[in-house]
Amino acid sequence: MQTIVYIEKNPITNKSRFVSLELAYKAYTLMQPSKGEVVGVFVGDSLPEDTDDLFKNGLDRLIYYTDDNLKNLQSIAYKNIIEQIIKSEEPDIVLFGATHNGRDIAPLIASSLRTGLTADCTQLYIDDLIYRKENKGQSLFQVRPAFGGNILATIVTPDNRPMMASVREGVMTLPEKKLNKPVKLEKANVDFNKEWIKNDFLSIIPKIKHVNFDTSDIIVAGGAGVGSKETFNLLHQIAKSLGGEVGSSRAAVDFGFSEKVRQIGQTGSIVRPKLYIACGISGQIQHRAGMEESKKIIAINNDKDAPIFGIAHKGIIGDLNEILPVMLHYLREEE
Amino acid sequence: MKKIVVLAKQVPDTANITGKAMKDDGTINRAVLPAIFNPEDLNALEMALEIKDKIDAEVHVITMGPPRAIDILKHALYMGADKAALITDRKFAAADTLATSYSLSGAIEKIGDVDLVLAGRQAIDGDTAQVGPQVADKIGFNQITYVSKLQEITDDYIIVQRDGETQTEVIKSKFPVLLTVTDEANNPRYSNCLNMLKFFKSNIPSAFSDDERKIAEENGWVIPSYDLESLELDAEKCGLNGSPTKVHKIKSITLTGGNLEMYDNQHTGIHKLIDDIKKDYIEVD
Numbered sequence: 001m002q003t004i005v006y007i008e009k010n011p012i013t014n015k016s017r018f019v020s021l022e023l024a025y026k027a028y029t030l031m032q033p034s035k036g037e038v039v040g041v042f043v044g045d046s047l048p049e050d051t052d053d054l055f056k057n058g059l060d061r062l063i064y065y066t067d068d069n070l071k072n073l074q075s076i077a078y079k080n081i082i083e084q085i086i087k088s089e090e091p092d093i094v095l096f097g098a099t100h101n102g103r104d105i106a107p108l109i110a111s112s113l114r115t116g117l118t119a120d121c122t123q124l125y126i127d128d129l130i131y132r133k134e135n136k137g138q139s140l141f142q143v144r145p146a147f148g149g150n151i152l153a154t155i156v157t158p159d160n161r162p163m164m165a166s167v168r169e170g171v172m173t174l175p176e177k178k179l180n181k182p183v184k185l186e187k188a189n190v191d192f193n194k195e196w197i198k199n200d201f202l203s204i205i206p207k208i209k210h211v212n213f214d215t216s217d218i219i220v221a222g223g224a225g226v227g228s229k230e231t232f233n234l235l236h237q238i239a240k241s242l243g244g245e246v247g248s249s250r251a252a253v254d255f256g257f258s259e260k261v262r263q264i265g266q267t268g269s270i271v272r273p274k275l276y277i278a279c280g281i282s283g284q285i286q287h288r289a290g291m292e293e294s295k296k297i298i299a300i301n302n303d304k305d306a307p308i309f310g311i312a313h314k315g316i317i318g319d320l321n322e323i324l325p326v327m328l329h330y331l332r333e334e335e
Numbered sequence: 336m337k338k339i340v341v342l343a344k345q346v347p348d349t350a351n352i353t354g355k356a357m358k359d360d361g362t363i364n365r366a367v368l369p370a371i372f373n374p375e376d377l378n379a380l381e382m383a384l385e386i387k388d389k390i391d392a393e394v395h396v397i398t399m400g401p402p403r404a405i406d407i408l409k410h411a412l413y414m415g416a417d418k419a420a421l422i423t424d425r426k427f428a429a430a431d432t433l434a435t436s437y438s439l440s441g442a443i444e445k446i447g448d449v450d451l452v453l454a455g456r457q458a459i460d461g462d463t464a465q466v467g468p469q470v471a472d473k474i475g476f477n478q479i480t481y482v483s484k485l486q487e488i489t490d491d492y493i494i495v496q497r498d499g500e501t502q503t504e505v506i507k508s509k510f511p512v513l514l515t516v517t518d519e520a521n522n523p524r525y526s527n528c529l530n531m532l533k534f535f536k537s538n539i540p541s542a543f544s545d546d547e548r549k550i551a552e553e554n555g556w557v558i559p560s561y562d563l564e565s566l567e568l569d570a571e572k573c574g575l576n577g578s579p580t581k582v583h584k585i586k587s588i589t590l591t592g593g594n595l596e597m598y599d600n601q602h603t604g605i606h607k608l609i610d611d612i613k614k615d616y617i618e619v620d
Contacts, residue, residue, distance in 0.1 A: 107468035116579030119463035160579035318600030
């Protein structure tokens with residue numbers, strides 16, 4: 001078997017995106033039983049500067065196509081180039097990071113190849129597929145939340161190849177011990193036509209990321225139940241004394257208590273800190289999708305029936321306006 | 336004149352699931368969820384109407400779904416869309432994104448000479464964000480996804496802001512182009528009262544009796560409805576047959592709690608909680 005992983009570069013760090021490393025390792029584990037090959041595909045202006053890291057996470061080979069015209073996302077050009085590589089490699093599986101750019105080009109490629117693409121998978125595994133009583137052989141089982149995250153659907157692509165799937169950043173894990181694989185770079189032998197450059201990038205404004213969930217062991221998150229921006233500020237103070245980061249549910253963003261960059265959940269970031277303190281968050285499935293992998297969850301809510309208590313390890317039922325100041329008091333004690 | 340097509344979808348309101356929508360076994364009771372206009376499709380429609388406010392444009396709204404999806408088409412007419420069409424056929428049922436985009440592209444080609452297609456970035460029931468791009472591929476349009484702002488439009492080009500993860504991109508494209516629009520792009524307008532009076536009786540042709548239909552046609556109440564045959568589509572590429580992906584199994588998510596340790600909400604309980612947090616997570620020198 002062979003799996004192709006679409007490799008993306010973070011334009012700010014000039015390094016591979018985390019999701020590309022995560023997918024390289026996922027592909028490696030998927031290919032291990034059949035001793036299949038994991039091939040990375042990169043399109044852009046220049047290779048990420050840490051290509052060796054891709055191999056340490058599972059790539060066997062990296063096929064790249066670079067051109068100054070491809071610095072920014074050119075959907076049509078990217079699609080045409082990647083499609084040519086897929087057609088010549090004939091992989092069984094193609095994986096994309098469900099990033100804004102991955103979600104832009106993966107569907108174009110799937111449409112053009114007339115094959116299936118399953119978005120935002122949370123689990124991927126290979127097994128024998130029996131579909132309509134026919135044995136379809138080793139197939140990719142793609143598990144994803146659907147219906148607003150209220151159900152988990154396992155999707156298969158019985159008759160079309162390659163089987164394509166996308167995965168969000170933070171869902172798959174990196175190897176505990178880096179792999180020892182040689183760097184093998186290969187320039188793609190493909191046609192490229194300037195006519196495919198359709199988007200004229202007039203300007204690019206980098207986003208300054210104030211929030212870094214990746215490196216936070218503790219996240220203090222607030223929801224609609226926090227009730228006001230003033231009370232939400234208490235969460236910032238609590239997070240500061242704990243050395244953690246502040247997150248929020250979508251509702252808290254919608255109410256204006258918190259900023260969009262802090263949103264955790266299906267349409268925000270996916271986090272898995274050591275400790276997640278959910279304040280005034282009812283725990284709707286969309287939010288849980290972004291945090292339920294946290295090692296420990298503490299829930300504080302005035303509704304004893306809130307679903308968040310169903311996944312929490314510790315809890316307090318009560319009014320945040322009374323509880324948060326007391327928490328802060330005891331946190332600051334002895335400091 | 337610019338011809339704009341807005342792709343809309345009627346979806347169950349998954350974002351507002353309250354306690355009542357959860358059954359005792361922790362699964363969702365779909366019956367109590369209202370069907371709504373997919374939120375980001377409203378942003379796409381609003382962008383089309385803003386363009387119509389600026390330049391000479393005609394706004395068509397199409398949706399694929401069962402006859403009850405007529406509700407969102409009427410809503411689009413109330414907001415100010417010029418034309419609406421329903422794409423409906425039992426043979427379209429159980430379509431994945433590929434088969435859906437094939438049927439939608441047939442309808443766009445039926446409308447003909449389209450300059451701009453606008454769609455919501457994603458629908459809240461599937462969250463795939465795939466149908467927009469796959470329609471662009473089928474009709475051979477350029478595409479810009481995650482559009483968070485309409486900056487400028489002229490007869491020759493459009494300039495939009497695209498919301499990348501690490502950067503905001505200002506992109507200019509010629510026509511034809513398909514955009515997928517996020518909820519940051521605008522605030523969808525309210526229905527216009529005059530439009531509501533004008534279109535509240537609107538429906539698909541089969542909903543009117545023969546006598547009514549003549550009056551309905553004179554008043555512009557008839558929303559055309561297209562099926563597989565009238566769009567000249569290949570049945571093998573529609574619905575379940577045309578869907579490479581198949582649902583192998585479905586599992587309702589139930590909460591698997593367990594060892595929940597509760598603390599009282601008085602000083603003693605809160606003090607103990609903080610002590611436990613400090614003990615486990617804060618290194619003491």
